[in-house]
Amino acid sequence: MIFNSFSFIFFLILVLIFYWNFNLKNRLLLIFFSSLIFYGFWKIEFIPVLLFSIFIDFFASKKIHNTKSKKVKKKYLILSIFTNLSLLGFFKYFYFLYDNGSYLLSLFGVDLLPIQFKILLPIGISFYTFQSISYTVDVYRGKIKPENNFLIFSNYVIFFPQLVAGPILRANEILWQFKKKKSFDLYNLNSGIKRIIFGLFLKIVLADNISKFVDQGFLISPNLLSAIDVMTLSYLFGFQIYFDFAGYSHIAIGAALTMGIKLKENFNFPYHSISPHFFWKKWHISLSSWVRDYIYLPLLNKKSFVSSEGGLTINLRISHLKAYTILVLFITWSLMGLWHGASWNFVFWGIWNFILIFFFRIINKFFFLYENKISKIVSWFIFLQLIMISWIFFRSESLLVSFQMLDNFFSINKWTFLSLKENIYIITALVTIFYLMTPSFIKIFNILKLKSKIISEVITISSLTIALILILIYNQELNQFIYFQF
């Protein structure tokens, strides 16, 4: 089910009515079945895949916990990881592996036949498999005890607000919330509704409207674009994907909150970051933290965390410029890219981020970037351009097109003309300015709130009203969230 649809609004209202009138056991059953309905709204045939993954992880983790033999523990851990990655590999990476494999074989004169069947990607598979893996690994590491109640464990994986696009939850942050019968709290309901409205505003009003310009721009041949056009399009897409995904996260967090369940934040004004170090603490925080705890730190042989907060780049007492550390960073970011999609575009997006992190680490080592205000501003400005450019790999239709677009930056002629419709530049400038000023607006609002209750209430009502009207106007027929494809 898509959040930005009337079906979801009615569905959520219905679930809430039953939820707050049920006892704990029935609430758990309600979450389980409503999550399956939520998932089945897209394609009912993939529910068994989801349940199979849950089933394996539930029993594997119990076996891991109940046995003392390290060998057996490892065997069940491998079983769980293998099952999840096999599902992911088959549904998400089969074509990619097959295409690249047949290309390599063709170099040796072996020609494989083209694939005759179609594989559909089960929505949310990248998210729920990662969530399941984190659970089994945490049990293996002895950081959490396995859950004995199958229903509670299932709900941890399939809880509908976060099932298809995260935030990727950690068991220790959520399982206990399912076990406790919470009494109805008006504060949570109000906050939840506000978050949902804000999320819908980001998705429907901003992301979907920006996407029309982005789609138009990225269809133009790269050789007809100027360097400024490429920069404009990367900014626009950078904002589109941010509003889209942050909007989704707000709705997910809000919907969970209406049920009294608190999920961790996934975004926090990432484009205000002065370096990749800070950016990855503010962008898709739950994934970034997952990669930190289950790929990056284990590869560095460092102790992992059990939290979906903090992001990928953390301060370690190691030399960031050692060859092995650099290699680990490279592997981590290539995998991070590959997680987003089965294509070389995403791998290069990951590598671009690896280069950014590495570059900023060197600069910081020699120039102490964050020492004073001016260097912070310079660092922020440079980083903003570089992170926006990274989205070209994410959005363009092929790696070749990405490089052709980037090539425009290196020709002086390409800096002398504009080739997009005038409105695109105006909108990009407006969105950038408003986005950058938002924290200041929030600060002013908080000051006003302390000074005059009436003014703050009028502002709240006005902004909610405007947001709701715009949502009603711009709500399109089933416009998907970008991150659903991952």
Add this chain to the structure above:
Amino acid sequence: MANKIKAINKKNSLIIFISFFIAIYLFNYFFSDKKINFNELAITKDTSFKIEKIKDQKIICTGKKDFYDCIKFNKKNNVLLIGNSQLTGINQKKNEDFLTSYYLFKSLKKKDHNLITFALPNGSFTEFLILFEYIISKVKIKKLVLPIVFDDLREGRIRKDISNFFVDENFKLKFADSLHKKKIIKKILNEKKITKRHDNKKTIQEYTENKINYFLNYCCSHESKKLTASTKIYHNLYLLRNYVFNIKPTSKRKMIPGFYEENVNSLQEIIELSKDNGIEIYLYISPIRNDLQMPYVYDEYKDFKLFVENIAIINKINFKNFENIIPNNLWGTKPGTKLRTKNEVDFMHFKGAGHKILSLKLDEYISN
């Protein structure tokens, strides 16, 4: 303390409730008037938008929704005219004024020809191509008349009423016979982004959403209010943009390389398609006001005219330049396109007498 928190929470709930109430009330209050179509924004009060009818026969249509109104009267010798709002707008319209297509329809009828006109305000050649290919898949066309307007080469949007032709899967498959056309389909699919199952069955989500939307349209005209609202917002933003950046009808509009290339490719496809189907094609450069400085960069416009002429020579097709046929006094004005401006010159639409002149020229052109 607990009571205080309770009171604050209740107040917050009230705030949310009030916001919902005001939003729904304002939405219904401001946007419940007559349906305004986004595509008709080019046509304003002083530029009357007319869809001509002779007896019961509609002679100008705009897309998929009224497609068969124009097609059903087709005869043996069908002449197809596809263009932008110049074909449907009359400045400072009087009662006795009619559109080019009206006069042309009558005169061609005497010669046993049936004129079918499709006019897409702010149309692009990509839209014209889709429309043209769909029309010839349904009706036998003898002659195609195609006005070439520089402005149309700056357009890149494909309106829903045109992209909806691709709902017909057979047409979609047949259409995708060249790289350029495949790109067009990709563009349309990109813009729609609808959750479609690959096996084309409806998802449960689509089914329920359709039902809810049907109910909302039935009870509260939700779709029409949405369209009116988004058009009003767009129009006001457009006025505001023109005011802030001091954009006037005389402001120079530069060529947009990306859209220019796409439209030129579409034009080329139209020509190829006409040749393949034995359709005689008649290109003409549309009339433009010439008593004022043109709103285009002089060199770009000159190159454009030369390009169209060359394309006609290379493809051995008919070509005329009608840019100067409408006298200065027959060009009118339109309401201001920026805030606080009353009337502005109009470079695209002319008065009723201008339509008569154009129709005579076209009649002469096609008949010879």
